[in-house]
Amino acid sequence: VWKVAAETAPALAERILARAAERLGREPATLAIAPGGIVKRHSNSGELLLSFAALAEGLDPEKLPFAATSFEFPKSDHFEGNARMIFAFGVALARVAVSRITGQVRVLDLSQHTAAGPILDLAAYLGQIEGGGLQGVGFTLTEHAAMQDGRYVTANLDTYMMPSIADAPKSVATYALEDLDPGDPFGPRGAGELGIGAVTPAIANAVADATGVWPHAAPFDAERLLDALGAAA
Incomplete structure (x- = not known):
């Protein structure tokens, strides 16, 4: 029996972009999530504006994304x-x-x-x-x-x-x-x-x-x- 508690993907993405926008001084709508971090939306350069690691370092540990699970055989x-x-x-x-x-x-x-x-x-x-x-x-x-x-x-x-x-x-x-x-x-x-x-x-x-x-x-x-x-x- 598995029990999982986690944020839904859309809600998590929205929160990540909001936090990144605060750090970068940009509007969330101008940013996008890409492998490794945050990029400028509609840009093809692939250049990261902010890595996930750098974003996480500035967050309160209690506000980090979470997932918890428990099981019984x-x-x-x-x-x-x-x-x-x-x-x-x-x-x-x-x-x-x-x-x-x-x-x-x-x-x-x-x-x-x-x-x-x-x-x-x-x-x-x-x-x-x-x-x-x-x-x-x-x-x-x-x-x-x-x-x-x-x-x-x-x-x-x-x-x-x-x-x-x-x-x-x-x-x-x-x-x-x-x-x-x-x-x-x-x-x-x-x-x-x-x-x-x-x-x-x-x-x-x-x-x-x-x-x-x-x-x-x-x-x-x-x-x-x-x-x-x-x-x-």
């Missing part, structure tokens, strides 16, 4: 045969770029958060989560096993496009919440599936946020996405 005493009902949690956040010329989607940033108890082997944990993340990118954007008359048309890797290092996100971040409930009898959970389960929905959400078009099947069809963009325009 569901419990089960079902141990019949080889069955084990043990629960873990994972969240993925993605930032994407969508080409208005080709319809291709590029994952720029992928952030993955897990709550599966204490990490026993850091290298194995990162291998599962980061490897699963890239596997999820491939499943979402490039890997397609086409079938015809009950047989696979995709026979080998010249047509089944697995992601390469060139398809990896520009930045990948992994965060682990290692706390367990007091008296938890199960200990660390398996984290393998957490690396891939939320990646496709995160990328789909980002594409919809950027374009207003929801992909309905994976891998995302660039031509169909481009047609939808054209129809929306």
Whole structure:
């Protein structure tokens, strides 16, 4: 059970711009939020007028943007045969770029958060989560096993496009919440599936946020996405 408390994105953006306008002596309507900080609205220079770090330094700690979360692991005493009902949690956040010329989607940033108890082997944990993340990118954007008359048309890797290092996100971040409930009898959970389960929905959400078009099947069809963009325009 996850409980999250945070400002809505529009309200947070409005407050950030208002604070930045005070610092810069400008009207909020002349400013915009960009990666890394505040820029002049409608400017193509990309020059930051004020970084987020500089803006935060001038704020009262109680007025900083916030997010708080708490969770409880569901419990089960079902141990019949080889069955084990043990629960873990994972969240993925993605930032994407969508080409208005080709319809291709590029994952720029992928952030993955897990709550599966204490990490026993850091290298194995990162291998599962980061490897699963890239596997999820491939499943979402490039890997397609086409079938015809009950047989696979995709026979080998010249047509089944697995992601390469060139398809990896520009930045990948992994965060682990290692706390367990007091008296938890199960200990660390398996984290393998957490690396891939939320990646496709995160990328789909980002594409919809950027374009207003929801992909309905994976891998995302660039031509169909481009047609939808054209129809929306």
